Amino acid sequence: PGAPRAVGQPLGWQWSFARAARGGAMSAIQKALAEIRGGVHKDLRRKSEIEKKRRAKQAAALKAKKAQEKEEADKEVVRLNVAVSRQATPIMAHIKKIVDYAQSVEREVGLDEIQRELKVDVPGIPKLLEALRNNPRLAVEEAGDLITLRYRSRHAIKDRDGLLQLVRAHPDGIHQAELLDSYRGVMLDIRALVQQGLVMQVARPKVLSETGKEEHFLFPWDERFNLQLDKDVVAAYHRVAIPEDPAELDRALEQMGFAVAPRRTSRRKAAKQEKKRKKAKRRRFDYRTNIHMAQLEEKGPLQ
Numbered sequence: 001p002g003a004p005r006a007v008g009q010p011l012g013w014q015w016s017f018a019r020a021a022r023g024g025a026m027s028a029i030q031k032a033l034a035e036i037r038g039g040v041h042k043d044l045r046r047k048s049e050i051e052k053k054r055r056a057k058q059a060a061a062l063k064a065k066k067a068q069e070k071e072e073a074d075k076e077v078v079r080l081n082v083a084v085s086r087q088a089t090p091i092m093a094h095i096k097k098i099v100d101y102a103q104s105v106e107r108e109v110g111l112d113e114i115q116r117e118l119k120v121d122v123p124g125i126p127k128l129l130e131a132l133r134n135n136p137r138l139a140v141e142e143a144g145d146l147i148t149l150r151y152r153s154r155h156a157i158k159d160r161d162g163l164l165q166l167v168r169a170h171p172d173g174i175h176q177a178e179l180l181d182s183y184r185g186v187m188l189d190i191r192a193l194v195q196q197g198l199v200m201q202v203a204r205p206k207v208l209s210e211t212g213k214e215e216h217f218l219f220p221w222d223e224r225f226n227l228q229l230d231k232d233v234v235a236a237y238h239r240v241a242i243p244e245d246p247a248e249l250d251r252a253l254e255q256m257g258f259a260v261a262p263r264r265t266s267r268r269k270a271a272k273q274e275k276k277r278k279k280a281k282r283r284r285f286d287y288r289t290n291i292h293m294a295q296l297e298e299k300g301p302l303q
Helices: 012-088 091-105 111-118 128-133 160-168 186-196 231-239 246-255 267-274 295-299
Strands: 138-143 146-151 199-204 215-220
Touching (some): 091 138
Antiparallel strands (some): 199 215
């Protein structure tokens, strides 16, 4: 008795047996799956550790390679900068630096000292050594691979006696600027000789100078210079005023019938003289709004 059972439906004990059987079968399957999963996980972990080590090693190698490439690139940039600076700097600039340095030290200097002090590689710059050999202000001495440079002044004098002999050897006068690089203290010796009356110093004013500056010339003293002139002659000489402006001086000479010699001038100064400045036009702005009060402008402002 009880509820009606459908056709084909299992009985209660059949359900219990099926559930038990099914439960035992699932446990075995789960156990097998767990074993499989554990082995797979171990294998995956092992492979993951190997892959991590491989990638870390590859990253380190790549980092080292990039660092090496950067270092090589920096060295190449420095090398190119040095090459460009050598090509960009004119040879005359290097020669001037070397000449000035040799003059300042007043002794022989080697190429290694020039490279150390002036950062100029003489053997590495084409045609520089040959230009130094041909420079009149340098004496180049070569002994095998050893090359030394020494400053050579325009006149080979070293003391006051040599200076006096040089001035006496030029009765028509010698430019004072040619002697200033001879040795240290040459200007003091020039002043001493002038004060002693052994040398006469004559100044050329700026208006007559080709450089636009006052120049000095040295003449050996001659007893014939001791002339006694009348006061009238001296006064007449000083009454003649020399124009300070070169253009006025040229006009005065032309009026007296003398040919004017051309003067040297710098390009910048000549261009400045030729450039004409445009005179700014003065504009008058008349802001008038009351036309009927225009007659007030003729009478002036109100007091």
